[in-house]
Amino acid sequence: MAYTIDRYPCEGSPRLGALTLHPEPESVSRARRWFRKFIAPYNPVCSIDDCVLMLSELVTNAVCYGRSENPWLVRVEWFREGTSLRVEVHNPGFPASVRLRHPDADDAHGRGLLLVDSIADSWYSGPSHLGGTVVVFVVADAWPA
Template identity: 80%
Template sequence: MAYTLDRDPTPESPRLGAMTLHPAPESVPRARRWFQKFIAPHNPACSVEDCALMISELVTNAIVYGRSDEPWMVRVEWFREGTSLRVEVHNPGFPASVRLRRPDANDAHGRGLLLVDSIADTWHSGPSRFGGTVVSFVVADAWPS
């Protein structure tokens, strides 16, 4: 299967969904569509479109900056933590290479994390539990308390 989506329906787990994508440009709109489809039954009060936009930016970065000598995938997971939504994007890149840039007006690239920084309540990068890098964002008050 080229693309997979898995969900963890156990009530003990805060994970609402996950998808695994090939590191290819067509995975970016696919991630956005799948997230929008599979978050909808959970009725978040936050802007699903804003979250999908941030996922698009992080999946794009994962594809551009992910590095491995072996075949690899981009993994996206989303969790409900109390009233917050947390989204993680994993790739085999190097955690130290994730940085917030301040591009000049004429720069064609470099605004992905800046966009996430301006929309999300918080974001984080570091080592992924799958190896490589994870970049995550949190939207507070995604559900009523």
């Protein structure tokens, strides 16, 4: 199996869903598809297309830059916190390697975090509680108050 899906959060948890993906290019489209499917029943009022774009960029980065000597996975989790949506992407890479770049117009890569920075209300990266790195974006007012 290329991935696993956790549809139902634990009782009392703000987690709306989670995916575990293998570090392969196909996982990016899987993440987009499953996020879109599993966020829909929660009826967010924010742009799902914007969220899917940001998720796609972060999963792409996780697949490209996550590193481990052992087999590893990319973990995606999304949460409702009040009226906000928080999306986390975990990988075994080094937290210090996450950086916002400002690529030249002719650079083929380096725009992922720039897009997230432009669209999300906030974002951050750091050590993951799973080990490695987590990159998070937050969309405020994803649900009515």
